[in-house]
Amino acid sequence: MTGIVLGSGLGPLADAVVMQREVSFADAGLPASTVPGHSGKFIFGTLEKAPVILMKGRVHLYEGHPPRAVTAGVRWLAAQGVQNLILTNAAGTLNPDFHPGSWMMFSDHLNLTATSPLEGADFVDLSAAYDPTWRKAFCKAALALAMPLHEGIYAGLRGPHYETPAEVRMLRFIGADAVGMSTVLETIQARSLGLPVAAFSCLTNWAAGISPTPLDHREVLETGKQSAQSMISLLGKVLGDYKKHGITAAPTR
Ligand code: HPA
Numbered sequence: 150m151t152g153i154v155l156g157s158g159l160g161p162l163a164d165a166v167v168m169q170r171e172v173s174f175a176d177a178g179l180p181a182s183t184v185p186g187h188s189g190k191f192i193f194g195t196l197e198k199a200p201v202i203l204m205k206g207r208v209h210l211y212e213g214h215p216p217r218a219v220t221a222g223v224r225w226l227a228a229q230g231v232q233n234l235i236l237t238n239a240a241g242t243l244n245p246d247f248h249p250g251s252w253m254m255f256s257d258h259l260n261l262t263a264t265s266p267l268e269g270a271d272f273v274d275l276s277a278a279y280d281p282t283w284r285k286a287f288c289k290a291a292l293a294l295a296m297p298l299h300e301g302i303y304a305g306l307r308g309p310h311y312e313t314p315a316e317v318r319m320l321r322f323i324g325a326d327a328v329g330m331s332t333v334l335e336t337i338q339a340r341s342l343g344l345p346v347a348a349f350s351c352l353t354n355w356a357a358g359i360s361p362t363p364l365d366h367r368e369v370l371e372t373g374k375q376s377a378q379s380m381i382s383l384l385g386k387v388l389g390d391y392k393k394h395g396i397t398a399a400p401t402r
Pocket residue numbers: 239240241242311312328329330353354355356357364369
């Protein structure tokens with residue numbers, strides 16, 4: 150079973166799932182998200198006949214939640230028997246070749262939140278945080294669908310403010326292609342639980358200072374909505390071909 154976390158504006162993905170039942174964040178013991186575009190529930194169902202649990206909405210550090218609360222949804226998904234995790238989000242792009250409206254698959258991340266969801270001596274190896282087998286499968290599927298799919302490095306910041314142009318220049322200098330306020334802690338949590346992870350940013354806007362227009366959360370939601378369809382097709386294709394790609398869960402630690 151695959152867990153899929155839906156980011157800002159990517160709710161339409163839920164419409165592609167044949168639903169069996171729903172569980173609210175409250176019933177799962179999770180804090181409710183307070184952000185527009187992030188209604189909180191889990192949806193059990195199938196996507197192209199592959200069993201999935203969607204996590205619609207997520208909990209963010211910038212809402213004042215501690216790192217363990219931010220990743221409680223990932224632990225809950227793992228407890229339901231999820232063996233693979235797909236994370237999606239909305240992000241600003243700082244790579245001049247990656248235009249808003251397109252998708253970027255993570256090759257790696259920079260955790261700039263200055264925190265971790267792990268406790269104690271949990272020295273998780275993150276040298277291949279984003280599963281190489283899955284990355285290949287997604288690249289192949291994107292090619293087959295003629296869907297532009299970039300690969301790059303995501304910088305995860307705490308937010309909730311957007312970056313300054315000087316910060317965006319610094320992020321580019323240290324190797325980031327996209328910037329956002331989520332996902333990195335969820336990946337770390339999932340790796341600690343032994344789940345292979347794939348993650349995708351819907352590039353909703355040029356990061357601050359790259360475009361002359363100021364950033365606006367409504368623009369982020371709108372672009373997310375418009376780009377959701379291509380991600381639905383991509384996920385459907387890869388999960389539909391699930392067995393063919395030989396994706397299995399990594400041994401749990
Ligand atoms: N910066 C940070 N987070 C974001 C952005 C951005 O430009 N766009 C969407 N989420």
